[in-house]
Amino acid sequence: MLFCAALFVAALSLGAVHVPLREVPRALLGLETTGAWAIIIRDIRLPHALAAILAGAGLAAAGAAMQSILRNPLGSPFTLGLSQAAAFGAAFAVMGFGAGVMQSTPTAAVTVVRSGFTALSAFGACMAASLIIIGIGRLRGATPEVLVLSGVALGSLFSAGTMFLQYFADDVQLAVMVFWTFGDVGRAGWREVGYMAVVVGLGVAFFSINRWNYNAIDAGDQTARGLGVRVERVRLVGMMVAAMLTAVIVAFLGVIGFVGLVCPHIVRRIIGDDHRFLLPATCLTGSALLLAADTVARLVLAPHVLPVAVLTAFLGAPAFLYLLIRRSAGS
Amino acid sequence: MMLAVRDICADYRNGQLVLENIGFSLDRGRTLAVLGPNGAGKTTLLRCINGLMKPRHGIVRVEDIDILNLHPKAIAHRLGYVAQRNEAGRIKVFDAVLLGRKPHMVWSLSKADLSKVSGALDLLGLRSLALRYLDELSGGELQTVCIARALVQEPSVLLLDEPTSSLDLKNRLDTLALVRRIVREHHMATVITLHDINLGLRFADHLLFLKDGRVFAQVEPNAIKAETVAAVYGVAVDVIRHDGQKVVIPKMESDLLNPKQGVP
Numbered sequence: 001m002l003f004c005a006a007l008f009v010a011a012l013s014l015g016a017v018h019v020p021l022r023e024v025p026r027a028l029l030g031l032e033t034t035g036a037w038a039i040i041i042r043d044i045r046l047p048h049a050l051a052a053i054l055a056g057a058g059l060a061a062a063g064a065a066m067q068s069i070l071r072n073p074l075g076s077p078f079t080l081g082l083s084q085a086a087a088f089g090a091a092f093a094v095m096g097f098g099a100g101v102m103q104s105t106p107t108a109a110v111t112v113v114r115s116g117f118t119a120l121s122a123f124g125a126c127m128a129a130s131l132i133i134i135g136i137g138r139l140r141g142a143t144p145e146v147l148v149l150s151g152v153a154l155g156s157l158f159s160a161g162t163m164f165l166q167y168f169a170d171d172v173q174l175a176v177m178v179f180w181t182f183g184d185v186g187r188a189g190w191r192e193v194g195y196m197a198v199v200v201g202l203g204v205a206f207f208s209i210n211r212w213n214y215n216a217i218d219a220g221d222q223t224a225r226g227l228g229v230r231v232e233r234v235r236l237v238g239m240m241v242a243a244m245l246t247a248v249i250v251a252f253l254g255v256i257g258f259v260g261l262v263c264p265h266i267v268r269r270i271i272g273d274d275h276r277f278l279l280p281a282t283c284l285t286g287s288a289l290l291l292a293a294d295t296v297a298r299l300v301l302a303p304h305v306l307p308v309a310v311l312t313a314f315l316g317a318p319a320f321l322y323l324l325i326r327r328s329a330g331s
Numbered sequence: 332m333m334l335a336v337r338d339i340c341a342d343y344r345n346g347q348l349v350l351e352n353i354g355f356s357l358d359r360g361r362t363l364a365v366l367g368p369n370g371a372g373k374t375t376l377l378r379c380i381n382g383l384m385k386p387r388h389g390i391v392r393v394e395d396i397d398i399l400n401l402h403p404k405a406i407a408h409r410l411g412y413v414a415q416r417n418e419a420g421r422i423k424v425f426d427a428v429l430l431g432r433k434p435h436m437v438w439s440l441s442k443a444d445l446s447k448v449s450g451a452l453d454l455l456g457l458r459s460l461a462l463r464y465l466d467e468l469s470g471g472e473l474q475t476v477c478i479a480r481a482l483v484q485e486p487s488v489l490l491l492d493e494p495t496s497s498l499d500l501k502n503r504l505d506t507l508a509l510v511r512r513i514v515r516e517h518h519m520a521t522v523i524t525l526h527d528i529n530l531g532l533r534f535a536d537h538l539l540f541l542k543d544g545r546v547f548a549q550v551e552p553n554a555i556k557a558e559t560v561a562a563v564y565g566v567a568v569d570v571i572r573h574d575g576q577k578v579v580i581p582k583m584e585s586d587l588l589n590p591k592q593g594v595p
Binding site: 145215225229 | 411430431
């Protein structure tokens, strides 16, 4: 928690323009309203940092819940193709309905008009993908391996669909779509942050209410049913909420991989599988990871800003490989 | 009557009958062992009794309440179920047992929940393991944790699906003795599926033999006959007395080679 707060202040302070640390709280509290620093802090970096915190928490919580619901350690919005599906849905909205129109604003090169509609389209595609996953999971004999493989297949399918759309897109649409495949928290303005806060807040609250249900499912489907848990319903509704979280985050920020997969596993190593503690700790870790990744992304090539997804993948992929190697070596 | 099961029929999706007209009843403090070869329908019977699987028809009454039409949570108040396979995640023993209070929780845990878990841990001798992780436990310890979890549900009837299948000799005896003691002391009733007939003879009050989804025989341990066992399992056996108790022993290989002896 403290670490997260410190990171938050650091993220606000560091960047192409270095704002001294002691100015950060002053700008936040509105003590200095006219200076350039205050504008940088309040209109650029604050929504930026808040978006990173919300997206990190949302993706990580969705990943933790999916790992339990699908009884699969590889469950996450990214590995099961949900993120790719949402990106496809967003691209489809851009292409088919002209939802995304490029606009140059002082804060970002590309912003999206009618972002609500894009989010809806992303949500639709995301839901379709999660329903397919649940459907496959209900078939008799569907092992965790089958689920992950079908997620990979769905992910490639939707990526191919996005590429197909890109091939026929005009320059403006293409630019918008390509931006989507590089997740970047810098795309969020105050309005997007507001939407995300509501959805992530509701989603995380929903997962917390279901913490005992997820613990029960972890003990085995039959045991959970014996404890009066309606496993099928918990699974279906949980996947829908995870899909909703993913859809909104991807629709506003683009595809950000590995946060949902790696953060729950980091926390599981440290405090175990009990969802009462796993969920909040995972949210914090997700926020911290994305905030750190974003800060580094803004610093390494300053004044250029890397998309944060590039960094989470750089950070996440080796961590993921390490996890796999350790798992097979340990057991 | 604690548990009464009448005319249970169940089928899988392809319409093939797995259980046909199963019925029995059980008093307080009593243990029923369900025996029979693989695929006879033992596990299916347990799942039908607590509504995990919807039987085609049939009635299950616990303390004269028809339970198959109740809400899953209300069933969980009356029937505790320990599945054949149990996952050992990275969760502490105390928290794993606490999960058994799930059907009684409204929003959050109460002090009573915690003290009931403490009580169960003491009762089953798990106190020293309370803060260990499940995936560090032995098979016998994990089985005991699962039984503790079912006990804190405070059910009237305990259903155990092959609780001894992954245990060594001592753990088998200890686990079943413990279950029998608790069932008697707490005036519950228990239905246990078993592969080992001799464990059934030793610990159960009644034996129910299933074959091809039907009740082949229902006997008291003292009334068991070699013919029954031979017909159910297709193996020639002798029934002998040992320490005043009946014991079933498969005939030696030399006898089996000559099938006229033993099998009626």
